[in-house]
Amino acid sequence: MERQERMMRNLVRTSAIGALMLAAGYVSSANAADAVVYEPVVAMPADMYNWTGLYVGAQAGYGWGDADYTTNAGGGSSGSFDIDGAFAGLNLGYNIQHGSWVFGVEGDVSWSGIDGAGIAFDTDDISAEIKWMGSLRGRLGYAFDNVMPYVTAGVAAADTEISISGQMNASDSNMHVGWTAGIGVEVGLSRNISTSLEYRYTDLGSKDYAFASNVVATGSGELHTVGAALKWRFGQ
Structure with missing residues (x-):
């Protein structure tokens, strides 16, 4: 009986640690995605005077x-x-x-x-x-x-x-x-x-x-x- 309780406690502990690691990974991925900055492509205005x-x-x-x-x-x-x-x-x-x-x-x-x-x-x-x-x-x-x-x-x-x-x-x-x-x-x-x-x-x-x-x-x-x-x- 004592052995079964110990196994249940280890299983709960392992599940909690896994959930925390999964959550941390999600947050890290979200922050990394937010850190990506996409610079807009600046095109020359179509009405810019052309001297050529x-x-x-x-x-x-x-x-x-x-x-x-x-x-x-x-x-x-x-x-x-x-x-x-x-x-x-x-x-x-x-x-x-x-x-x-x-x-x-x-x-x-x-x-x-x-x-x-x-x-x-x-x-x-x-x-x-x-x-x-x-x-x-x-x-x-x-x-x-x-x-x-x-x-x-x-x-x-x-x-x-x-x-x-x-x-x-x-x-x-x-x-x-x-x-x-x-x-x-x-x-x-x-x-x-x-x-x-x-x-x-x-x-x-x-x-x-x-x-x-x-x-x-x-x-x-x-x-x-x-x-x-x-x-x-x-x-x-």
Whole structure:
């Protein structure tokens, strides 16, 4: 009888311990399940502005700067005078967007009314006129949705004519090739249309101008421009 009671007590004790272990396991599993955190997948909004693609546009603006010259006539002389005027033309470019960064290349060509005049050889008038100018540049921008500030730099060219009048009447034209760099901001007005405002500094380099068999002038210049553009974006 005593043996049977002892066996019953052991059976009850074993059953109680098993129940407690089972309950502890359930609670532990529940806590582990509660500890799992599922991060939501954040997708780019469907209406986020897309800068990737080809575009073409029109531009216009104003430029100003200095024209410098050195000549071998009259024992040699040098001087500088101001140039300024408006310009207008076309641009073509392509952008690739990676996250918020926008990488692009842009080319432009413009008719130019930038000109100015000074005094050469103490008696003659000297004038310079940029007939047209263009550039091929890289662009790097950072997009805040449809607003993109950017920097730009590349190669610049300008077709320039220098004329002398007075005791000597002569003119010569040359293609200047230099470099240009600037900053700007572009704003998307719609999926296909954007507008930009840009400042650039351009170093036109130097070229020799022949006014007579023994009269040569070296002309160089620097230019500041501020321009606005309206662009049409394809495939948006």
